[in-house]
Amino acid sequence: MKKKLKGLMIGLAIPCLVVLGACGSTETSGSSETGIQERTLRAGIGLPKEHPEGQGLAKFKEIVEEKTDGKITIDAYYNAQLGDDQKMVGGLQAGTLDITIPSTSPMVGTIKQFGIFDFPFLFNSGEEADAVLDGPVGQKVLDKLPQHGLVGLAYWENGFRNLTNSVHPVDSVEDFEGLKIRTMQNEVHLDVFKKLGANPTPMPFSEVFTALEGQTIDGQENPLATILSNKFYEVQDYLSLTKHVYTPFVFLISKMTWDDLSEEEQKIIKEAAIEAGEYQRKANRKANEEALEELKAEGIKVNEFSQKEKEKIKELIQPVIDKYSKKYGEDLYQQMNEQLKKMRGEN
Ligand code: TK8
Numbered sequence: 001m002k003k004k005l006k007g008l009m010i011g012l013a014i015p016c017l018v019v020l021g022a023c024g025s026t027e028t029s030g031s032s033e034t035g036i037q038e039r040t041l042r043a044g045i046g047l048p049k050e051h052p053e054g055q056g057l058a059k060f061k062e063i064v065e066e067k068t069d070g071k072i073t074i075d076a077y078y079n080a081q082l083g084d085d086q087k088m089v090g091g092l093q094a095g096t097l098d099i100t101i102p103s104t105s106p107m108v109g110t111i112k113q114f115g116i117f118d119f120p121f122l123f124n125s126g127e128e129a130d131a132v133l134d135g136p137v138g139q140k141v142l143d144k145l146p147q148h149g150l151v152g153l154a155y156w157e158n159g160f161r162n163l164t165n166s167v168h169p170v171d172s173v174e175d176f177e178g179l180k181i182r183t184m185q186n187e188v189h190l191d192v193f194k195k196l197g198a199n200p201t202p203m204p205f206s207e208v209f210t211a212l213e214g215q216t217i218d219g220q221e222n223p224l225a226t227i228l229s230n231k232f233y234e235v236q237d238y239l240s241l242t243k244h245v246y247t248p249f250v251f252l253i254s255k256m257t258w259d260d261l262s263e264e265e266q267k268i269i270k271e272a273a274i275e276a277g278e279y280q281r282k283a284n285r286k287a288n289e290e291a292l293e294e295l296k297a298e299g300i301k302v303n304e305f306s307q308k309e310k311e312k313i314k315e316l317i318q319p320v321i322d323k324y325s326k327k328y329g330e331d332l333y334q335q336m337n338e339q340l341k342k343m344r345g346e347n
Helices: 003-020 052-067 085-094 112-118 126-133 136-142 187-195 205-213 224-229 255-260 263-297 307-328 330-343
Strands: 027-029 038-044 072-077 150-160 162-165 180-183 199-202 219-222 238-241 246-254 301-304
Touching: 038 052, 052 072, 052 150, 052 263, 072 263, 085 150, 085 246, 112 126, 112 136, 112 187, 112 246, 112 307, 112 330, 126 136, 126 150, 126 246, 126 263, 126 330, 136 150, 136 330, 150 224, 150 255, 150 263, 162 224, 180 187, 180 205, 187 199, 187 307, 205 219, 219 224, 224 263, 246 255, 246 263, 263 301, 307 330
Parallel strands: 038 072, 180 199, 180 219, 238 301
Antiparallel strands: 027 038, 150 246, 162 219, 162 238
């Protein structure tokens, strides 16, 4: 950066911080020959520190601070302390927050293409999801982000979702009838649960525990590690291993912050997001496996959900998939399916 310009920016930053409280969330001061400035980046997520998403964020912080000799520090906020996924994404767009790692699902209102990952029973395994997300299809969706003030650096994993409720065990399609189920703020999820005869209520994540406790809703669905870390077992009696849909997390940085970074800084941040993501996916898969026993020990009654019932669901919801694959981009959807078929040796 030119000396003069930098001086001007520092000159502007001081009154901003003092008089207005804050001009943006990136505090910069000085720079070095290596092209790395001292800055603090603020990162917020919706889940607790102990959840694999929190562990991944801690790993990201560790890598960045190490690679920049502590010049770039990461201030991490957990548990939706800075708001839920949609709110934090808004913070990135407004330049009041630097980094967040939301589920892709509540973002479909802004970036509709994320919706192609919301179709039930799309991925058979975490590895299939990795291949699609880390491949050309995942990248094409990330390419849509900069026009919305966001830069997507990597996909992490929230995982396969399972249903909990406080009314009765759900082991057949019929059991969904009339259940008030909280969904993410996502039109595919909403329509899917409607098709199953349930009564879906979209709501931000941090409101779910209280809504379950107060019984304004009967159930919710999330990966096992989340059901455990957020203690939903305290207010839910039944867990069905539906694994009905996979949810990715996407590692986002505000475009304003990104554009302010030097190339060297961008490289470090991007590589750290990817490396921490690999760590996070592994930790997540382990946590989801181990969570089942812990949930049982907490007293939640667990039942399987048979392949036969899953097939019935697939058939029932096909019109929803037809509708939204058109809306989100038939080409992208086809490209994804071709990749999956190839991986499965189906063509
Ligand atoms: C946390 C959310 C959560 C998601 C949901 O910020 O909303 O149910 O599964 O993990 O992203």
